[in-house]
Amino acid sequence: MKYVILIGDGMADYPLPELGEKTPLQVADKPHMDHVAKEGSNGLLKTIPDGMEPGSDVANLAIMGYNPRKYYTGRGPLEAASIGVKLKEDDVAFRCNFITVYGGRLIDFNADHISTKESSKLIKTLNEHFKIGRFYTGVSYRNLYIYPGREALKVKTKPPHDIVGEPIKDHLPSNGKIAERIKQIIKESQRILKDHPTNIERSKMGKRPANMIWLWGQGQKPTMETLEEKYGLKGATITGVDLIKGLGVYLGLDNINVPGATGYLDTDYKAKGKYAIKALQDHDIIFIHVEAPDEAGHAGNIKEKIKAIENIDSKILGPLLDELPSYNSFRLTLLADHPTPIKVGTHTQDPVPYAICGENIKKDNISSYDEESAKRGSLGLSVAWKLLDKLIGS
Template identity: 60%
Template sequence: MKYVVVIGDGMVDEPLKELNGETPLQKAKTPHMDFIAKNGSCGMLQTVPQGMEPGSDVANLSIMGYDPKKYYTGRGPLEAASIGATLKDDDVAFRCNLITQKDGLLADFNAGHISTAEAAELIESLNQAFFRYGKFYLGTSYRHLFVYNDKNAALLKSTPPHDEVGEPLQEHLLKGDNALNPSSENRDVLNNLSSKLNELMYKSSDVLENHPINQKRIDSGKNPANMIWLWGQGPKPHLPSFQEKYNLKGATITGVDLIKGIGTYLGLTNVNVPGATGFYDTDYCGKAKHALEALEDHDLIFIHVEAPDEAGHAGDIQEKISAIERIDQRILGKLIEELPSIDDYALAVLPDHPTPIDIRTHTSDPVPYAVYTPGCQADATELYSEVSVRKSFENNSKEIMDGYKFLEFFINYGNKGNTR
């Protein structure tokens, strides 16, 4: 038995007045997701444990079968593994966004989705200017990394920039009051550290504001990447390998460094798909094609698609619907049609977390999953949507499953189907 988990990042939502009280998932044409839901089993999953921030890092770590409360140390170190940054014991890795600031406001958390080629020149200039602070590492588009050699930096309070668009920068900078019951001495250390790193963020504008790359972007009517934003920091995590934990050889397919980083720490194969961008224009068909090839010598594949989450952050209803439909048609459709023998496979579809259009950021609400393999009894869910799955879930008196338990459930589900 082999397994495929398709993750539509931020795919679920809340009812929208623009859609006459429906969600983008309800509005989208998703015959293949509906097939899985109708012929398989559905339920609700708590991917973000209570008290944790509803980030894609926490939620995807859950889906991949690891309890975030036990293993999560921060988003930055997960991405570090993907882009080749080797962390020392005292190193702290920050997620480093290239952002657009305007008149003291955080105007754009992704600097108009700046290209990686443009970003490479900016990151090089930052390293030349600020090598005494730490080291910047090039990631993808606006998503990069900054490594700082002081373990105390992990205790600072940081804020995701996509949560503060339109807000004053000054109100959401790094803060030194995040440690539990810090001593006065430690509080002073953290406050001094936050002041130093906040100074770095502001000084980055001196380097970036008039950089030729940004002058070209402004001349073209694009948002400049005129400041950095540090957040999501943490030390190197220690995770048992996926093969050791589940006795399966696994792989990831994604355009996002975060997911690749998790894969690296877990010992998964990160399958490179040309055209996998982590944005609306990602190559959906390419992801399905490479998944089919990877299944020849892997037992389980995680296919992650960022596009619905990006649409949620942008408040773009139509793009979110389109992204969901592309996942359905170009990934699930291709898999169902082209798997060598569907009887030998189990399929799952789910989001990692909601990214509601109305608030443009993540929530920690439970998410619906659907799993299918031939031979297992269906539970009478008619369609794959927030409303349909929740209704079936309530009618069958199921309990909300902890996110990190999902993978073991899915593997056992597939094995039961294979024996019937």
């Protein structure tokens, strides 16, 4: 049996007055998504456990079959996996953002989307200066700091995107001796980066300088069974997003690199569809993750969100549905990882609609894949980390 999990990041939404109180999923032209709903079973999926942040990492970990409460250890370890840094037993991985600070306030959590090349120069300088731990270059503003010692786990840190515009002194790491040390590193980074040639150059080009680092989201290497150990299935991920790639590494999945998969609105949908079909030949289960609807949700752009949904439908799901019947048996599930409602501009906790079709999956008289229709589906409401049990086990 072949299994396909197609995830439209942040695809679910709330009704919008601009759309006559309908959601983007309800108005989008998406015959293939509706076909999955019509031919299969529908329901609502709770992807974010109560009390946890509605991040894509948490949601996708759940979708891949692991209870985030038990297995989620932070963004740092995922970042480490995605750039190929192996964590030792006692290592604690922090996400290291380059940020812009003016007048003691955090102005920009990504330092004007600093390039990877520029980041790597700054990382080099940081490593020359700081003797505790080690910095690693990631992608753009998203970099990594490894602290050798598990005491760093109890340091309280704040995500920089949550404190934009606020005085940094109110949000620096706290809770104990190591927190003081981490705080010192952050503060001192300002002195080191302020007049760095890379920043002087950036200022000349009218770009915001990366004049400080921010360490947060730390965690240890998660210990989990791979998907193959759990289900005996060989799996792959197709995604443009580092955090999801990182998850895949811990779960023993092959990351299929798709040229042109950017993780943004301009992602090459057709290429994703093509590589997914190719990956099916030598994998039993594939996770296809498309970031574009989430980006549109964050930008509050209704038109782009509808377009992203329609692109997933026609360029990824359509070709897959053509291809899958050539295998003996298959099951496909279509879902969002969390809503990114246009009105809210960021992720919410609400359950998402999902549909499963394929071998021995019963129809339940739902004719559209959307938030409202899913409420009437036969699958009711369930938690996401049990989805694979349902998909594979039944």
